[in-house]
Amino acid sequence: MKDGSLQLVFEAGKIVGISLGAGLDKT
Incomplete structure (x- = not known):
């Protein structure tokens, strides 16, 4: 669960x- 969440956060951050x-x- 934690690894999945971190992966999602990492992808979202990118x-x-x-x-x-x-x-x-x-601009």
């Missing part, structure tokens, strides 16, 4: 990081 990076690049 997606958010990429989204933020793209937003910063656009």
Whole structure:
């Protein structure tokens, strides 16, 4: 359970990081 949750958080973090990076690049 813990490993699964950490994996989900990690994947979500990557997606958010990429989204933020793209937003910063656009502005």
